[in-house]
Amino acid sequence: MAYTSPGKTREKIYDFVRERILSGTPPTTRDVQRAFGFRAVQSARQHLEKLVFEGKLAKVDGRSRGYRLPEFGKASPTQLIPMLGRVQAGELTEAMEDPPEYIMVQTRFDDDELFALTVEGESMLHAGILPGDMVIVRRQPTASPGDIVVALVGDEATVKRYRERDGRVELHPENEAFDPIIPREDGAPFSLLGKVIEIRRSVE
Amino acid sequence: MAYTSPGKTREKIYDFVRERILSGTPPTTRDVQRAFGFRAVQSARQHLEKLVFEGKLAKVDGRSRGYRLPEFGKASPTQLIPMLGRVQAGELTEAMEDPPEYIMVQTRFDDDELFALTVEGESMLHAGILPGDMVIVRRQPTASPGDIVVALVGDEATVKRYRERDGRVELHPENEAFDPIIPREDGAPFSLLGKVIEIRRSVE
DNA sequence: CCATAAAACAGACATTTGTCTGTTATGTCA
DNA sequence: TGACATAACAGACAAATGTCTGTTTTATGG
Numbered sequence: 001m002a003y004t005s006p007g008k009t010r011e012k013i014y015d016f017v018r019e020r021i022l023s024g025t026p027p028t029t030r031d032v033q034r035a036f037g038f039r040a041v042q043s044a045r046q047h048l049e050k051l052v053f054e055g056k057l058a059k060v061d062g063r064s065r066g067y068r069l070p071e072f073g074k075a076s077p078t079q080l081i082p083m084l085g086r087v088q089a090g091e092l093t094e095a096m097e098d099p100p101e102y103i104m105v106q107t108r109f110d111d112d113e114l115f116a117l118t119v120e121g122e123s124m125l126h127a128g129i130l131p132g133d134m135v136i137v138r139r140q141p142t143a144s145p146g147d148i149v150v151a152l153v154g155d156e157a158t159v160k161r162y163r164e165r166d167g168r169v170e171l172h173p174e175n176e177a178f179d180p181i182i183p184r185e186d187g188a189p190f191s192l193l194g195k196v197i198e199i200r201r202s203v204e
Numbered sequence: 205m206a207y208t209s210p211g212k213t214r215e216k217i218y219d220f221v222r223e224r225i226l227s228g229t230p231p232t233t234r235d236v237q238r239a240f241g242f243r244a245v246q247s248a249r250q251h252l253e254k255l256v257f258e259g260k261l262a263k264v265d266g267r268s269r270g271y272r273l274p275e276f277g278k279a280s281p282t283q284l285i286p287m288l289g290r291v292q293a294g295e296l297t298e299a300m301e302d303p304p305e306y307i308m309v310q311t312r313f314d315d316d317e318l319f320a321l322t323v324e325g326e327s328m329l330h331a332g333i334l335p336g337d338m339v340i341v342r343r344q345p346t347a348s349p350g351d352i353v354v355a356l357v358g359d360e361a362t363v364k365r366y367r368e369r370d371g372r373v374e375l376h377p378e379n380e381a382f383d384p385i386i387p388r389e390d391g392a393p394f395s396l397l398g399k400v401i402e403i404r405r406s407v408e
Numbered sequence: 409c410c411a412t413a414a415a416a417c418a419g420a421c422a423t424t425t426g427t428c429t430g431t432t433a434t435g436t437c438a
Numbered sequence: 439t440g441a442c443a444t445a446a447c448a449g450a451c452a453a454a455t456g457t458c459t460g461t462t463t464t465a466t467g468g
Contacts, residue, residue: 003434003445025269026229028425040447064268064425065229104308130332148407201403203352207415207464232455244417268455
């Protein structure tokens with residue numbers, strides 16, 4: 001490769017490596033060499049090591065394809081979570097599609113058990129949750145007042161605002177057209193599936 | 205490793221490989237070997253190749269860390285898009301944080317130019333877009349009536365519903381407390397930044 | 409018990425890949 | 439021009455990794 005002005009090629013190498021890391025696999029030194037037409041492996045290595053030195057890339061020494069994005073892998077680990085659809089026999093089961101649908105999320109704690117649901121109905125309209133919206137839920141057996149939760153009431157999963165009144169649980173819709181649910185009162189089986197931590201809506 | 209019932213270990217290996225691929229780097233055969241305490245590389249390889257044969261994993265032959273998730277890379281490419289914050293001198297510029305913040309999205313067309321914005325104000329309340337929500341925008345110079353768009357009016361970026369009336373562009377809020385913006389009329393510089401394709405809201 | 413299939417093991421070889429030492433070319437600045 | 443820094447090149451070695459052939463162990467069904 002012809003001589004290029006200082007830093008010019010390095011920037012392109014950074015972009016290349018970054019793209020490759022995001023698309024699934026970090027490149028090898030020789031991948032970079034070939035991609036840029038270097039006639040020596042060391043040319044690629046020189047740039048890569050410098051990028052690491054500058055802090056633009058991270059690296060695992062000795063291992064193949066050891067280059068990483070420093071902000072990634074630690075700061076915000078990505079996680080693939082299942083898209084649950086149907087409610088069957090009182091329990092949310094993975095909608096066995098082929099292949100199953102998965103959603104990519106960036107989580108703070110990678111040990112959380114997350115899943116996604118599609119919202120039906122307009123009971124949470126005033127909380128900005130519309131029919132068709134996808135809610136991302138962290139599985140947990142309890143909630144704090146004010147949380148938006150997913151609960152199983154009877155055989156149906158519903159999204160509601162969690163409240164407590166006189167020591168009793170209440171599930172409040174955010175729409176005057178709907179009434180609050182006071183689980184224990186009407187004897188309907190009730191269980192808390194988890195807390196909504198994110199709402200997503202695709203337009204078109 | 206002790207003998208396990210058919211398919212039992214393989215399932216765990218699949219989970220392991222999957223996790224590793226998502227977390228950034230596919231494992232090597234020996235990574236799998238070590239992780240499961242196999243005393244022979246071939247034990248790991250046998251399982252891996254079978255997973256490929258079953259279609260649960262994809263693979264690039266000969267290359268190191270060549271295992272992939274089949275549904276990925278083709279069906280729904282992931283893309284990292286920049287989080288734009290400020291509006292400066294009539295143009296949206298990447299909020300030069302250190303490091304810059306990026307959002308992971310799954311796109312249908314990987315050649316789209318996307319960026320993310322944080323919504324300020326309550327003008328789109330009735331469209332289910334609240335202050336603090338993040339909107340993901342596809343850069344495009346035109347829009348169709350009914351689209352939710354991001355436009356630059358003066359020096360400010362606003363999210364509005366795109367309409368046309370008598371051949372003139374109108375930007376409609378979705379909240380009675382706000383008035384529509386008819387760009388050409390008041391002489392304010394106007395430019396369409398793109399169309400909102402997704403809305404995300406983090407709770408807590 | 410025997411046949412069969414799958415799981416796990418053993419040991420090796422070839423390729424890929426990371427790393428190293430040293431040299432040559434190109435641009436910048438005094 | 440000459441010192442200096444960076445880019446690029448050359449060739450090699452060692453470790454990591456993919457791959458192969460064959461054997462042993464374990465469970466299952468007739």
